[in-house]
Amino acid sequence: MLRNKRNEAIVALLLVAPFVAIYGLIFIYPTIRLLIISFQDAPLIGSGEFVGLENYTRLWGDRRFNTAFWNTAYFVAITVIPGTLVAFAIALGINRLKGRVQALVLAMFFLPYILPVSVVYLIWDWTLNFQFGIAMYIFDILGIDRVPVFKSTVWFMPAVGLITIWWTAGFSILLFLSGLRAIPAEIYEAAALDNASRLTTFRQLTWPLMWPVTALVLTIQLILQLKIFDQVYLFSVGGRPNDNLVLVYYVFQRAFQYDQGGRAAAAAVVLFIIVIVVSVLNFQLTRLSKGRE
Known part of the structure; x- marks a missing residue:
């Protein structure tokens, strides 16, 4: 028995070793280096x-x-919960469709x-560009007077937030x-027999049962939007990039434009x-969702 367990442990270690090695190389080691550089006055490359x-x-x-911190917080506020609610509402509508119509609408x-x-940048630049949109x-x-959406500090973040919701809702x-x-x-058949209205069915059945999925979507969206960079960088071209900074954009500027590796880290x-x-x-929300079941 001891020999079999030892053989199983060796086989398990051999199977896990490639993943551990790759994980350590592409995540653990860079993270440690990042922490070390963050305590140094160092360029992007070099000691x-x-x-x-x-x-x-x-x-x-x-x-x-x-500016980057508060812009990121503002962007998260206007995209995470609104985007989750929009996706939930669309999913409820698509769920009522059947057959090819449902598949077509879902694909759209x-x-x-x-x-x-x-491509997302080109589509919306063709749509909202001040000169030829x-x-x-x-x-x-x-x-109506034209609005320079991507060159206005007031309209930039809401516009990029709307584009992000459209892009990531699928x-x-x-x-x-x-x-x-x-x-x-x-469950819905039993609710129908009790003459429950659609609103009551949603509040008492659909929403509580969908809470674990909602918590998952909220967490995924939070992580994604906290790391927002691509859209802000592209739509800031020719505009006011320093007013539209987000955290990842700030890191990019410090590291690649000013060669300040320590501050970027x-x-x-x-x-x-x-x-x-x-x-x-996310872990706490998952525990809360289990407690509601």
Whole structure:
């Protein structure tokens, strides 16, 4: 028995070893290096001088970092919960359809999700560009003044948030549809026999049973939107990039434009901690959802 267990353990270690090696190479080692560099006054490539917590203390007095932090928080606020609610509502509507119509409508909503960010940028630049955007010609017809959406500090984040919801909603819709289809039909039949209204059925049955999926979607969206970069970077071209900074954009600027590897690493560590906190919240939400069942 001992020999068999020892053989099984050896086989298990051999099977797990490649994954552990790759995981350590592409995640553990870079994370450790990131932490080390965050305590140094170092360029992006090369050694630096140890400065302790100076890079972290300088972040809070950096106007650009404060702008990036609050822009990220604002972006999360206007995309995560609204995007989740929109995806849930669309999933409820698609779930009522049948056959090919359901498949066609689902494909229409999922199609943007598979588009690369460069294509998303071109589509919406053609739509909202101040000079040649389709929407601007509609404004001219209606007698409305044109709005420089991507060059306005007021309109930039809401516009990019709307585009992001349109772009990423497809995956959330799929998750919600999977959850809705997992609910037994007998539950709704029993509610119909009790003459429960649609609103009551939704509040008492659908919403509580869908809470685990909702918690999952919220957490995925939180992590994704905290790491927002591509859309902000592309739509800021020719605009006011320093006013539209988000945390990953700030890291990009410090590392690749100013060659300040230490300060970029410190900002990246702060973002990393925020993502970890979100993951812990996900665990708590999952426990809460189990308690409601």
